[in-house]
Amino acid sequence: MHYDAPSAGWQDEGQSGIWKYQELLPPVPLNRRVYLGEGATPLIRSVSLEKRLGLGELYFKYEGSNPTGSYKDRIAAMGISWALAHGRKACIGTTSGNAGAAVAAYAARAGLPYHLFVLEHMAQTKLAQVLVHNAQVRRVAGFGTSPEVGDTVFSRIFEAAGLKDWEVMITAFRYNPYAMEGVKTISFELAEQLQNVPTQVYTAAGGAGLFVGVWKGFEELFRHGLLSAKPHMVAVQSAGCSNLVRAYEAGAEQPAPGASTSQISGLQVPNPPDGKVALSLMKKGDGSSLAVEDEAIWEVQRQLAEEEGIFCEPAGAVSVAGMMKALQGKEGNRSQRVVCVISGAGFKDSARLSAMTADKPVPLLPADGLDI
Amino acid sequence: MHYDAPSAGWQDEGQSGIWKYQELLPPVPLNRRVYLGEGATPLIRSVSLEKRLGLGELYFKYEGSNPTGSYKDRIAAMGISWALAHGRKACIGTTSGNAGAAVAAYAARAGLPYHLFVLEHMAQTKLAQVLVHNAQVRRVAGFGTSPEVGDTVFSRIFEAAGLKDWEVMITAFRYNPYAMEGVKTISFELAEQLQNVPTQVYTAAGGAGLFVGVWKGFEELFRHGLLSAKPHMVAVQSAGCSNLVRAYEAGAEQPAPGASTSQISGLQVPNPPDGKVALSLMKKGDGSSLAVEDEAIWEVQRQLAEEEGIFCEPAGAVSVAGMMKALQGKEGNRSQRVVCVISGAGFKDSARLSAMTADKPVPLLPADGLDI
Known part of the structure; x- marks a missing residue:
């Protein structure tokens, strides 16, 4: 992964979108x-x-x-940029739909693999919006119906992210405040x-x-x-x-x-x-x-x-x-x-x-x- | 129909979107x-x-x-605003999909009925994006396969628009240059x-x-x-x-x-x-x-x-x-x-x-x- 944001002309991409407000956001080169x-x-x-x-x-x-x-793109733009700035090699998370589509698009652009664990019965159309950006998706038996399975998935995600230095892209302040x-x-x-x-x-x-x-x-x-x-x-x-x-x-x-x-x-x-x-x-x-x-x-x-x-x-x-x-x-x-x-x-x-x-x-x- | 665009605060709606370039567009109050x-x-x-x-x-x-x-929204914004400025009571047209969705949304906002004639076999998902804004849609037998039927539909549309003072919203310079x-x-x-x-x-x-x-x-x-x-x-x-x-x-x-x-x-x-x-x-x-x-x-x-x-x-x-x-x-x-x-x-x-x-x-x- 050798991402370098392109430098544009007048509308410098690094100054547009959420970066218009860079003074009030976590710093990213x-x-x-x-x-x-x-x-x-x-x-x-x-x-x-x-x-x-x-x-x-x-x-x-x-x-x-x-x-x-959806507004999740603002989170994905911030989180994937942050992940790149900190040398992460991949990102990992769960989603009910919109967050996954957003993270998948930004991760694809950044060249970061995105490991995604979803509900056993996720709707096909929500799934497609993630797959189109080539996220690595796995469904988990009982995820979404059994609270114990949910706990297991979350602890495995954080364990793997810690070991491999991946970014946890779960769109909540509790899990990724940056x-x-x-x-x-x-x-x-x-x-x-x-x-x-x-x-x-x-x-x-x-x-x-x-x-x-x-x-x-x-x-x-x-x-x-x-x-x-x-x-x-x-x-x-x-x-x-x-x-x-x-x-x-x-x-x-x-x-x-x-x-x-x-x-x-x-x-x-x-x-x-x-x-x-x-x-x-x-x-x-x-x-x-x-x-x-x-x-x-x-x-x-x-x-x-x-x-x-x-x-x-x-x-x-x-x-x-x-x-x-x-x-x-x-x-x-x-x-x-x-x-x-x-x-x-x-x-x-x-x-x-x-x-x-x-x-x-x-x-x-x-x-x-x-x-x- | 008594549309009056709301006057907003700093970001005056009449100055945003395509109207940023009002000096180079047909005049609309x-x-x-x-x-x-x-x-x-x-x-x-x-x-x-x-x-x-x-x-x-x-x-x-x-x-x-x-x-x-889609870019058709720029056309719909211009065309429906123009239609309002000229006192039209409705708009009428044909579409293969994207133009219809755009015109339907802007017509709904303007309070203008939108009479739309579509191919006999129009895809259901394209149709849904028009219907959700309450366009009055009619399919025409043979439209899309028979050239004669196409000619009939177009001449009926222009005839009705002329008689009733409706705006023809067909997204081509040939049909609606404004x-x-x-x-x-x-x-x-x-x-x-x-x-x-x-x-x-x-x-x-x-x-x-x-x-x-x-x-x-x-x-x-x-x-x-x-x-x-x-x-x-x-x-x-x-x-x-x-x-x-x-x-x-x-x-x-x-x-x-x-x-x-x-x-x-x-x-x-x-x-x-x-x-x-x-x-x-x-x-x-x-x-x-x-x-x-x-x-x-x-x-x-x-x-x-x-x-x-x-x-x-x-x-x-x-x-x-x-x-x-x-x-x-x-x-x-x-x-x-x-x-x-x-x-x-x-x-x-x-x-x-x-x-x-x-x-x-x-x-x-x-x-x-x-x-x-």
């Missing part, structure tokens, strides 16, 4: 920065929901335009795009890394005196996997136990690795948490596609569904400047796309009977 | 500009092919990060990103609108004195549908007739609507054309995913395949600064993704036998 066009995602103002909810301003931070279609610093760039971009502080930022909370990372970004801007205030952060979960919400409501320090019954990929995390940190920042008043039913999430996914023109994956719509639940019927929304982070693109979940469109009529007409 | 995060796509420098080909500089302009995953002006923003971004003129720009040529639009962008920059030179433009086709290449080689003014045997969606255009314009600009020395076999295109698609970390649709890889065919084994490549436009994201063609990954081994291991 210019020639080790792996760039695929991550970050600089659009901030899209609502044309429909804002009015319906009577909000002052409502924005969608659309992470689906990242190179592999890589996760990439998430902060969402907040940095938001502050620049709005030239202002949002009053509230809603994010999905599966493993809770997105929520913690966006909070951390605003926290750092605030502490450096670059922002005059911080937004209130809201972690939105599926009611079928609401371990943070229940712990938050009970004032607990650890996520509440309980299996996931949610059908939504990315939100099915019974034991969120960054849950404790998320709860601690809620406790000191920086955030809160609420849950919405899978059906409500799917309904909002449909509304976003039909009314706002934004087609996201179901896990990308949960932030918006949570915002609607929190604000509907409330007074005083006019004073609010709300951002919902839409974590990934609609194509990520092709089964859901089929389900959304299967019953829409597409009549077959004869050419001489085109009644327009 | 600020409150009629429909924005979904189109444009501002990454320019990614090669880490693998550049060295292998001995090129001075090789860049990929990755259009897959547009909101619906919308197609959006393609020029690819060239404007390239000139800014490189701060220089590419020596050669390779694009796919299906209907030839992408090729003509990118040429037009550079031509305008050159004529306005903003660039000191123009790149040589290369239109790359599938050998299975090489009507431009054959006409170019014969010195003809019209695309050569002949049915398509290409398997690649987006390149199967036996009678390219912008073919005549494309041939005329080749004739005056601004461009040339060549063809590559479908198998070579698929092979390059695989290489881009495995070596560069870029997963594009097959039609997105054709520009790179053409460049490789043109330059391989040649001397003097060191002096060249080459750009290949990658027109769309890999998820656009899910059947191809399955085919690419179906034979990659994914062993199932017992948890106590993880040999890492």
Whole structure:
């Protein structure tokens, strides 16, 4: 592996994407920065929901335009660059889908082998997005159903990574805090795009890394005196996997136990690795948490596609569904400047796309009977 | 329909995306500009092919990060904004896939109904990307196989559009020159990103609108004195549908007739609507054309995913395949600064993704036998 980032012309790759904010990221030499066009995602103002909810301003931070279609590309860009800078010879991890696609793309570009252990019953389409970048994938019997198998997989991964000096690319602050610093760039971009502080930022909370990372970004801007205030952060979960919400409501320090019954990929995390940190920042008043039913999430996914023109994956719509639940019927929304982070693109979940469109009529007409 | 583009904060939506270059686009009032995060796509420098080909500089302009995953979003943003500015009550058109998804998303955001007529045997996944934004889709018996039916559909579309004052959203200069002006923003971004003129720009040529639009962008920059030179433009086709290449080689003014045997969606255009314009600009020395076999295109698609970390649709890889065919084994490549436009994201063609990954081994291991 002899990766050297190419030096470009005006748009130096080492200065674009997440590296626009290099002063606030872990240091990586210019020639080790792996760039695929991550970050600089659009901030899209609502044309429909804002009015319906009577909000002052409502924005969608659309992470689906990242190179592999989700915010995980920011983490992969940071983590793989970091791994290269530290001479790692490979990376290793697990994934439920989006993280794997992101790490596989950046590892391929960097010339690093990617050893990936996945659930026994991983969906074929999620698997394909990893395999296309030539990741070395192995399914593990019982992984995803047996907690003991999960423990075994994690301890084997960390053991092998330690012995071989590989980078552990599991997208949680608990497992790779350096890589996760990439998430902060969402907040940095938001502050620049709005030239202002949002009053509230809603994010999905599966493993809770997105929520913690966006909070951390605003926290750092605030502490450096670059922002005059911080937004209130809201972690939105599926009611079928609401371990943070229940712990938050009970004032607990650890996520509440309980299996996931949610059908939504990315939100099915019974034991969120960054849950404790998320709860601690809620406790000191920086955030809160609420849950919405899978059906409500799917309904909002449909509304976003039909009314706002934004087609996201179901896990990308949960932030918006949570915002609607929190604000509907409330007074005083006019004073609010709300951002919902839409974590990934609609194509990520092709089964859901089929389900959304299967019953829409597409009549077959004869050419001489085109009644327009 | 009472669309008013929302006025945003610092990043005014009416100034972002294609509207960064409003001085060189058809005029549209600020409150009629429909924005979904189109444009501002990454320019990614090669880490693998550049060295292998001995090129001075090789860049990929990755259009897959547009909101619906292809460069057609630039056309849809321009065309739907233009339609709104002119009081149209709906839009109408045909599509083989990507254009439909783009127009459907922007029309949904603008609150404009989209009447769409598609091939009798349109692939279900392409259809779903249109239906999710609630386009009114009708299949037409014999459309795609019978030339007479094609003529009937087009004349009915133009007749209805004229009577009802609807916008015809067919993505070709021949049918909607205003919308197609959006393609020029690819060239404007390239000139800014490189701060220089590419020596050669390779694009796919299906209907030839992408090729003509990118040429037009550079031509305008050159004529306005903003660039000191123009790149040589290369239109790359599938050998299975090489009507431009054959006409170019014969010195003809019209695309050569002949049915398509290409398997690649987006390149199967036996009678390219912008073919005549494309041939005329080749004739005056601004461009040339060549063809590559479908198998070579698929092979390059695989290489881009495995070596560069870029997963594009097959039609997105054709520009790179053409460049490789043109330059391989040649001397003097060191002096060249080459750009290949990658027109769309890999998820656009899910059947191809399955085919690419179906034979990659994914062993199932017992948890106590993880040999890492």
